Amino acid sequence: MMTPAALARFNPAQPGATGMKIAATGLLVLMAATFVATRMLEPAYPWLGYVKAFSEAAMVGGLADWFAVTALFRHPLGLPIPHTAIIPRNKDRIGEALAAFINENFLVPSVVARRMRNIDVAGAAGRFLRTPAAEGTRIRQGASRLIADIFEGLDDERLGGIVKGAIAGRIEKMEVAPLLGHALASAINEDRHVPMLEAAIRWMARALEANEELIRAMVHKKANWALKLAGLDAKLADAILDGLRKLTAEMSTDPAHPVRMKVEEALAQLANDLQMNPDTRAKVEEMKEQLLANRSVALWIDTLWQKGREAIIRAARNPDAALAGRLGEVLRSMGASLEQDPRIRAAINQFVRRAAAGTAQSYGSSIVKLVSETIRSWDARTVTARLEAAVGRDLQYIRINGTLVGGLVGIVIHALDSL
Structure with a gap:
């Protein structure tokens, strides 16, 4: 199980969240220092009353938002205050709610089919095959290397035996x-x-x-x-x-x-x-x-497998050369057909929609169960660390906004009181 410290090192969003946390805390400390200074200097400079009101209200707003943000993930100052450490105490319920949300909004066959109705999978595949972009080239090269590594890394005798059998x-x-x-x-x-x-x-x-x-x-x-x-x-x-x-x-x-x-x-x-x-x-x-x-037939099948395996590896290692020949012409022709023939495109898109909806219907419950059980298996510190790393930056913005908005409200109240 990953510790919170390990998660902090792993999650790329955590450094930004840490910086925002320092900024929010620093702003709160600045407001406290400003309040102390203006309280001391206000008798000599009456106009500092507005600054003191701003810093005083900003401290209240910042402290209130600090308490609210902290109460989501842990007990503030380690005190077991009721209705704090909300996420650790309710992680199982959160997992079930998240799983239910995914199930009701993403894995319902009718919802999947409706969302995919406007996705032109066949057209995208046709454009990729006819004129692959630089991103497509990188994808193709990465997939080709993966295929070649798989065929070279697998046990040739065992895999060949399976194929020949x-x-x-x-x-x-x-x-x-x-x-x-x-x-x-x-x-x-x-x-x-x-x-x-x-x-x-x-x-x-x-x-x-x-x-x-x-x-x-x-x-x-x-x-x-x-x-x-x-x-x-x-x-x-x-x-x-x-x-x-x-x-x-x-x-x-x-x-x-x-x-x-x-x-x-x-x-x-x-x-x-x-x-x-x-x-x-x-x-x-x-x-x-x-x-x-007959042993000769077995040797012929073995030769057929070896030649096929070598051809796959050779083509995968150099996908551009392979696609430059007849295979490339065939794939480009297929891409043009997918782009230009509405009947083929409609048939393929319909097949993709049905396949996606069928997958959601067949495996949706398993996916939902996997989500809920995975969150349930995490300990409270792991859940807290992962969620805080994901949304911590935005929560620190809430603290900063609360501090500034509280200060503005304090000025308004002080002005009304003065009038």
Whole structure:
């Protein structure tokens, strides 16, 4: 628990409060000295009666305000006068009243929503993303350093294990067959499979040329002795190779080739089976589990995590360079959209309002309880020191004003009495 002395050193408002306290006390002492001097000199200089009246009334006003200010925080002169040391004696009630005030004026969902109705969060975010000011740059750089420090400071093995486990667990729970089927069906409907099919045909042609000798050897090995004796095995191999070359050439140039149509029908059937056929989906799930159990896949996920982590740290360490590239263009484009598109801005602002109101409704009671219990847990000296440090400067102004106003009232009364 912090002592009042420690709080005085900690709170930046305390030095100003201390200076004002010295000024108020000094003014009170000056009024007392002035009263004594004018009382002694008044018989010789009758006009000093006004000065004496001012200083006398100022002493009364200053002492009264000193008593009132002091009675808020402690017993004046250490005397247990009734209704003094108000704050220490009622700290629990003050905590409950403060918590109730926060709850009734700030944490009511309707109040939060009404206060946020005039706050354009999306517009502010758009302006920040499109043309970040110097303050925004400092905020971005500070946030970037924080992100980089967090990623570098966390246990890489443990954090990496959590991330990789989450990725693997997500893939394991996800049924990939329908997704693959839907993707394949969309590609076929939009003719995005054609380049892949043509690339496969070209690959077949290159593979045929590269393995010509292997095909001839296979034909020679499978031919019987009569074909070999007549030398027909070589002609048979030439015929097979010529037929395969002609087939690949025709498939490459003719989109309506029967074999090519059969391949497309097979792809369409595969897309349908991946989405609808339970046996096909079960086979794909089995293949997925085998892949996840493969050590090579685990190493691939590990490499993916390491590269992602390094990229995040590298971008965070140099946010200006990262934002100067494609990412910067995307963010600036997002900022322009947020500023110019009223529908997007309205949707985001509505989401923020609902989120804030929902937070107030869900956690408002917890926040109120935290405030009241925190103040209740403080001892009386801590509460007194913190409140006095926060408002002490203004309270000393009250003492000074009371001294001066009392003096002016004293002059008025003396003048009326003289008349």
